[in-house]
């Protein structure tokens with residue numbers, strides 16, 4: 001399988017190269033040149049497989065000949081052995097129609113672990129083959145940072161620089177990153193928003209003085225391998241609910257558009273998905289883009305769902321490319337316009353293509369709290385603020401009779417204890433697997449939110 005850039009001008013890469021790459025050289029994002037598909041009988045044959053075996057089957061066409069089926073299967077076994085639930089991503093029923101897909105049973109309590117535990121192993125595998133080191137530079141709104149640090153701390157030939165917006169991540173999110181004591185981990189708090197951090201990281205990927213000396217890798221969802229690993233749980237959930245004979249809908253708490261794009265990929269591969277609901281908080285650029293074509297970035301409003309406090313969603317570019325005729329030159333032009341003015345209009349083709357399966361809903365703080373309270377009172381489930389936004393959106397969408405709606409439960413409620421307690425009166429306890437986080441010493445450096453400060457820091461500290 002070869003991978004091509006959304007902006008049409010970077011060289012095509014195979015799976016191992018695309019895994020070790022960040023942004024494409026033309027500023028675009030890599031995607032498979034075509035979508036592999038499964039026929040209904042092939043999907044039916046996946047029923048009942050353990051999660052790791054299902055993961056190998058779903059991902060093998062993307063990996064191509066870069067890993068044998070046996071080796072990919074072993075890496076999946078190893079990645080998912082660290083999850084605290086045997087089912088890895090269990091489904092929980094809320095009512096007749098609505099379900100939760102719990103994606104937070106990994107080591108750092110958010111869905112990012114599902115992909116990053118595997119990605120850490122893929123880095124190690126491909127670097128051992130090729131020789132050389134990888135310098136990971138990432139931006140986090142909270143959960144990617146802790147999951148990526150957990151996945152690479154102490155590993156050979158990899159080092160990680162992780163930027164988080166100072167004071168805008170939850171206390172649990174922060175200590176999960178800053179108490180990891182491994183010499184290959186560098187935490188940076190920047191004075192600014194997640195969008196500022198993400199923009200700095202994107203510039204570093206394109207900076208020749210850095211890339212000439214270091215091989216820069218990505219753990220954000222600009223990395224294709226992350227999205228690939230997330231496709232698997234759409235299959236896992238739909239199969240349990242009767243696929244391929246029965247369709248299912250998914251509601252996805254959305255920030256950078258990675259998780260919901262993985263759902264789009266699952267549908268492209270033949271999984272019968274009725275609807276994909278893009279759930280946003282008040283930082284609603286995606287809702288505006290999908291409902292009336294207006295993709296214009298405002299300022300970020302901090303909320304109780306910080307992992308969704310994003311205006312410029314990297315992976316939306318992948319959707320626009322895929323539903324808009326895969327015209328890299330036209331998209332490059334459109335994105336140049338957006339970079340200059342922070343606003344653009346979707347084309348008719350992009351709107352129609354996106355609208356075939358995707359709808360969007362925006363939830364404000366009251367709707368989020370109410371959804372948390374209802375889940376607790378009506379179904380006995382404590383859910384986190386991100387999941388609550390997804391659940392609110394799920395309940396706003398009509399479905400044909402008999403089609404189940406699955407809300408992706410993206411974080412453990414204990415990661416966001418204050419808003420959960422405010423809504424439900426209950427303060428969720430941290431699972432014992434995370435240990436005595438708050439008793440450990442924190443280590444991080446604070447930098448101004450400027451590109452130069454971060455670039456100089458990396459050049460000074462990278463091995």
Ligand SMILES: *Cc1c(COP(=O)(O)O)cnc(C)c1O
Nearest residue numbers: 143255256257258259307410411
């Ligand atoms: C990262 C994250 C999201 C947003 O996911 P995207 O792939 O960026 O859209 C939602 N909820 C939680 C808890 C997250 O950590």
